[in-house]
Amino acid sequence: SQQGEEDPQALSIQEGENATMNCSYKTSINNLQWYRQNSGRGLVHLILIRSNEREKHSGRLRVTLDTSKKSSSLLITASRAADTASYFCATAPKDSNYQLIWGAGTKLIIKP
């Protein structure tokens, strides 16, 4: 069953603005991962944050994790048209050593 829930479902912003997406989950996790999917293509791994980490950066991406609230956020700074895609969070639950549980995604549209 899907436990990750992204919020919002869709987000449309102007190029250059920052985009923030949130993910909530239900069970204890080993790590949480964010992926991007361009229309009609496979998913691309963006960033992995472990349960004992609170924040992680990669280029224009910043991910936070709050295990007490069971939530994570993905911030994309200075957005570009090429950032238009769907973004998914996936959690690796503690009671499984191989599964990733996927959310339904946030559709991000960057207007030029």
Place this chain on the structure above:
Amino acid sequence: NAGVMQNPRHLVRRRGQEARLRCSPMKGHSHVYWYRQLPEEGLKFMVYLQKENIIDESGMPKERFSAEFPKEGPSILRIQQVVRGDSAAYFCASSPGLPGQGVSEQYFGPGTRLTVT
């Protein structure tokens, strides 16, 4: 190092026919996952395989669907007697280790889009 490869990219089958989807994981990866995605939806886990072993097939319908990952060759997802509801994108992902241990991400292929007419 080639990425995860899937073929065919597009597959059209009539109701009742068989669909065979192939996935070659990244070199050095021995863990393969199959997912299904309907339009505008997230990924639904189907099956997790290691070489010659099905580890978890809890997300796969018990009838008509089967998967294998032989010692030699690609992983195969087979759908027998396809129905219109099987139309979807099927993605394969590979991993070098066990993601639940907090070290591995999954690498995805481009997907196979199955259309049942």
